[in-house]
């Protein structure tokens with residue numbers, strides 16, 4: 001049998017998974033063919049590498065690591081759903097405060113006291129912020 | 145305690161002790177599969193972590209339709225394939241700017257051997273690289289079947305359940321996987337002798 005046909009069988013030979021007849025053919029061939037013999041050695045070595053990898057052990061502290069991660073995820077959820085809205089509300093409030101300051105200066109400089117579109121928009125924001133904070137208060141109460 | 149009772153405890157009472165028991169029971173198996181895909185301790189540990197965190201996150205909606213282990217191996221192989229795909233994309237991009245990291249590692253290891261060039265360790269490293277590349281380049285289903293079979297010694301029947309295939313399909317997948325590996329490893333012989 002030629003090298004090409006033998007080569008196809010080598011991996012099955014290496015894992016002892018060939019019918020007796022084929023096994024004998026391979027053995028006969030490699031006894032006189034160095035190239036196929038070397039190929040077989042590579043496969044056997046490759047299987048040895050797989051066996052070595054099978055002995056690797058998982059991190060013994062993996063449970064602690066997993067629990068730490070799940071708690072971290074919970075904390076980031078609290079940050080996401082509680083602290084972030086609070087922080088956003090604070091920023092909006094500060095924005096409104098600056099808005100008022102700015103509008104005071106603006107209106108002091110203006111003779112007439114007609115509501116501008118800008119001011120109407122700010123007032124709408126104010127209502128939104130009040131709702132938002134009351135929602136956050138509610139959240140804290142229900143989670144205590 | 146059987147798996148379904150542990151799962152029930154986790155599912156209904158957020159029972160961390162039961163969760164711990166499940167992790168202790170299956171962590172090495174999940175790790176072994178991940179090693180087959182990545183050949184790297186750190187990545188394999190990350191996979192174990194991801195898989196169990198995922199389970200903990202979905203525990204409330206988790207329904208045990210088949211064996212828990214089958215579900216777990218399915219999730220593990222899917223996750224490994226996805227992570228591998230992402231890593232391949234990253235490697236493809238980094239290849240544009242620098243040399244392949246595997247080649248770099250090999251070069252570095254060889255440089256570290258400042259004494260006599262150790263022919264055996266070079267050969268071993270070369271075969272290891274070739275084997276990992278060969279496994280990674282197998283088509284997805286062949287790769288999964290091969291890893292489950294060679295790294296975990298799962299039977300054809302186990303693999304057929306994990307992969308939702310018939311036993312004969314698994315058999316033919318494995319046959320093709322091994323023939324492909326044989327061809328790729330033959331090239332290694334040529335490279336080692338050039």
Ligand SMILES: [Zn+2]
Pocket residue numbers: 002003006029033034035036037
């Ligand atoms: Zn030959």
